[in-house]
Each structure stands twice: as C-alpha cells, then as structure tokens.
Amino acid sequence: MTQPEITTPVVTPAAGGALLSVRGLVKQFQMKAVRGMTGRKRVVQAVSDVSFDVAPGETLGLVGESGSGKTTVGRCVLRLIEPTAGQVMFEGVDLAKLSFEELRVVRRRMQIVFQDPYASLDPKMTVGASIAEPLVVQGVGGDHNEKVVSLLELVGLSADHARRFPHEFSGGQRQRIGVARALALDPALIVLDEPVSALDVSIQAGVVNLFNDLQARLGMSYIFIAHDLSVVRHTADRVAVMYLGKIMEIGDAETVYEHPTHPYTKALLSAVPLPNPRVERSRSRIMLEGDVPSPVNPPSGCRFRTRCWKATDLCAMQEPVLEVRSHGQLSACHHPEE
C-alpha cells in the first residue's frame, strides 16, 4: 500500500497545552476481495489527514453524517483500531510507539462509552461486577465494592443496583451503568460515541445533564461523537464537522453554529429540523442533492464539491486546506461564507 500523502496540518492551538493531540491521522480499511471477482483490492478511506487537539476539561464535538469517519477517529484515538498513519499524542506520549503492555497502562486514562447500552454490558454479569471489571483488569487494589457504590451514586443510581443484572434496567439506566464503568479508572479522556442516540428524548436529557455534571465535577475531557447537532451544540465547547473522512470546519461551537463558513456546515445546520414551527416555516433551507459519495472513491479536490452549490473547477483540482476565518474558526473551502 502506498503511504497516503499528508498535508501540513493546521490546528487550533488548545489553550494551556493539549491533553490529546492528533496529527495527520489516516485510517484506511482494505476491503475483502470478493470471491470469483478479479480486479484490484479496494481501499476505504475512512479518515484522511485529520488533526485536532483536545484541551484538559474540554468537550470536542465530532459531528457528521454516516461515513464521515467520526467513529473511526474516536477508535483510532484510543488505538482500539490501528491508525494507518499519523500521530496520536496523549498526555505527551505518542500512543503508536507504545508496546501493548505500555498501552494498557495508558488506557486507564482514556475510556469509551458506546451507543448501545444493551450490547455493551455482559448480560450474565451483575452490574457491580461489570463496573468493577476495569479495576480488576488493571490490577487496582483496595475495596472494589466501596468504589462501585460511589460510582453508582455518581451516575445517579443507588448502591443496591450493584447486585442486579443489566436486563433489570431501562435504556437510560444502562447507559448510566456504562458511564460508571468508564469512570472507574478516573480517566482524563472519555470518548462518547453516540451516547444518547438510542434513548428517548425525555431520558436523553438526563444523560446529557449527567455528562455535563460529571465534567464540571471531575474535570475530564470528552470527545462527543454524534450525528445529532442539537445535542452536540448543548454539550461541546468546540466542534469539528466531518465529511468523508475530512474535517471541513472546526472551531468554537457557538461560532460554528452561529456563523458557519463551510457550505457543508451551512447545509447540515439548515437540514436539522428545529422544534419550532415558526422558525422551521420561515427559514430558507439549503437542500443538498444526492447522497454522500462512496469513501472507496472520494471525489478529487474538495470531497464535498459533488454536492456543493458553490463548486468551481478549482474545487475539483485542488484540495482546500483548513484556514482561519474571520470569526476564528478554521474551514477547508475555496469559497467560504464570511
């Protein structure tokens, strides 16, 4: 496989030194050759040259549609999958250079919460045992029971829940159990991968509040991956908008939502239905045509150009790089909105 070309990354410098710093991250997936079919192997470009920082105590929202690579970024950050190229520095350590044993120690400090609270708990383990499992795996001494009780209380459950099994809980409660388990090792960074997408709105609100409260109390950083832009706006300090494996726009969340400069960000925000009939019926909507192209064969130049109403010949020939815009965010576009 040829090494993908990496452009010089431009990133927002996070104030006071970054907890996590990702540079030129690339992840390609080889597609299995179909039996009986000849031809070259196909490569999915899931993430192409992504760079960003996460400061201590900060929430970075990663938003994008399916195939944007947001989940793959989250997994590469934790090295749950091996990046094809690029660097992931966590607390000053280059994760790619660590042995498996060394990585295990670092992993204490970084955790993940998944979308599906049903699938991420072992149905045959009590909730207490599930929450204590990271402590056992990492060989943490001391009274695990006491720790489990304090974790359960931290996430709004009670001590007697420890003896019960996952099926006895509702979706929202199970997600809280997943959060308690992620908190067991006092992580500095939690990747939240669509953590509330499977929950009903009335339940979702409580879990979103929990994330905010825990961060205020414990000071960890989040990478909040979600397709729901309203939830991300509510939780994120900064937001990165991804499309076909690239960051299209990144910056302060309020700035990006209020003054989007990339046409894709604008279109995405305008597509989100807001629960306000007056706004919905009066605002002009940018209707994107077609679907997201295949990441096996992304468009040349700007990846968004095939659906962009501002695209010119330049967009097909030259890939735009992230540049600072007047409100302070970065966006990768030859024809940005100002």
Place this chain on the structure above:
Amino acid sequence: MSESILQIRDLTVTFATPLGPLVAVRGVDLDVGAGELVAVVGESGSGKSVSFLAAMGLLPSTATVQGSVMLDGVQLVGASAKQMRSVRGRLLSMIFQDPLSALNPVHRIGAQISEMLRAHQKMSERAARARAVELLEVVGIPQPGDRAMQYPHEFSGGMRQRVVIAMAIANSPKVLIADEPTTALDVTVQAQILEVIQKVQKQFGTAVVLITHDLGVVARVCDRVNVMYAGRFVERAAVSDLFDAPTHPYTRGLLASLPQAGKERLVPIVGFPPNMLRPPSGCAFRARCADAISDCEHAVPELRAVGAAQSACIRAAELMQPR
C-alpha cells in the same frame, strides 16, 4: 377540517403475552382529513406504531383489535384477509423506517412497482412498467428509466426510501401512513425525504399520517399533532399551538427535555413510562408528573377541549393560567 377520510374510534389493541394481556393501545380516537398531514408523536412503547399496524391489519395473531377504523366508508377492523388485501396498497399504504426490508432483494425496482400497480389495476405489463418509471421520477430519482432496471442493493438508503414511497403511492391511496420514515437516514437525506412526502401530499392530495418521535420533524412539516403516551392520546393541537402553549404536562416535559440553542440546562422527565402489563390507575403519566394531584389517580382522563387544543389532563385549564 375537511371531511375526514380516516376515522378511528375507540381503537384498542391487546397482546396476549406469557405474562398476561398487554393493552398497548387503550381506546384511541383519531380523524384524518382528506389531504391532511398529521403527526402522531410519542416515545418508544407509546403505541403509535401499533395503532396503525392494527389499522393496516398487519399485527400478529397474538393481538386482538377492538374498536373501529373507517377508511373512506370501509370498516377495517374485522375485515377479511381478502378485503384487507384489496384495501392495502390501494386505499391505505404504509412505509416504514427500514426501506430495505420492504423491498425484495432479487427483483428489479421497476418490476416491484409494476407488480404493485397490477395487483390493484387492470394494466398491461408494458403500461405498468412505464408508469413505474413515471413514479420513480415523481419521487425524485434521477435517470428513472435506468434505475428501474436496478436491484435494491444498488440504491442508497435515501433512494430506497424514495422507491418505497413510489410503491406506496402507485395506486393513489387516500391515506399514506409513514412510520418513522426518516429515522434511519442522515439529516441532509431526511430533509429530502420530508420534501418528497410533502410533495406527494400536495400533488396527489394524499392524507399523510407521520409517525415520529422527532418534534423537529413535526414542526417542519405537519399541520396537526397528536401526542401519544402509554397507549392513549394525551394532547392534540395545531402544530403552532402545541409548541407555543402545550396543554399536557407530558408535552411540556418533552419540549423541556429537547436541546435547543440558548437553553442552559435540559429538564428531563423523571422516571420511566409505565409497565403496560400493569398500567397505573387514572392518568398513566401521573407518576412522572410534577403537577399530579390525588384526583389524577381516580379516572383515566379523556381528551377535553382546552382553548383550541384538546388535552387529557384534568388540570390542563388551571395549569395553563399564568402562575
């Protein structure tokens, strides 16, 4: 409201379960006017899908359906399988969240649409094929002639949902029931599909019942909203009234729990929906309601007029007063 084309009265759906009878829909009334776009909103397990699967006669044999569903003068509850076959797809169509499961993977798209046409109309194979291509064009599929010759796996999720809509409207039904039609789609594609649904409603005068959990979608496309909770409608109102002045505490709770620009903190609804095997006495929402009083335990509240809306809260009028 124009004359109602779909009239549901006291619809009750009971499932036989190993743990005893579960009443998923508990006496639901609904009128849908010709050519209207109404929303049915509710969270998981509220009975919104089950109500309309019952109307379509698509529930498994463990379900007992009582009450009345009149569609353009035809009674659907208790109708024979043969009658239902003639109604489904001709007078009443339904589309679902997952379009792939509604399409046959081994037949070409065009053939599947023409089959739908020829099931209900006397039509030559050739005419049906031509009409299928026209329908694909109506729902915004580019190069419909070529696409008609392709198989479902060659279409993206959004395009599949368009195909399913084309099939659903092939015989110009009076009512189209869209059950979470955009929930599995990306937001930019969702916007496209909502437009197609609105176009169908306006161009063909098809009444649409949009079943959804997304209040943003409701705000964008619907005229009237029916809010469902624990198998009953708890509020119905014009869309602007519902968002401006919700009359039921559950609706207020839903709106308070939504993330919106400028909102500092979300307010979740406490607790969980009731266990429908053992529904509580009186108002099903009272255990989660901050405004519940002892009277809420006594009788199941009926929908009553509160201003221009209808609310199944005994304190609706009182709570609407500025406090």
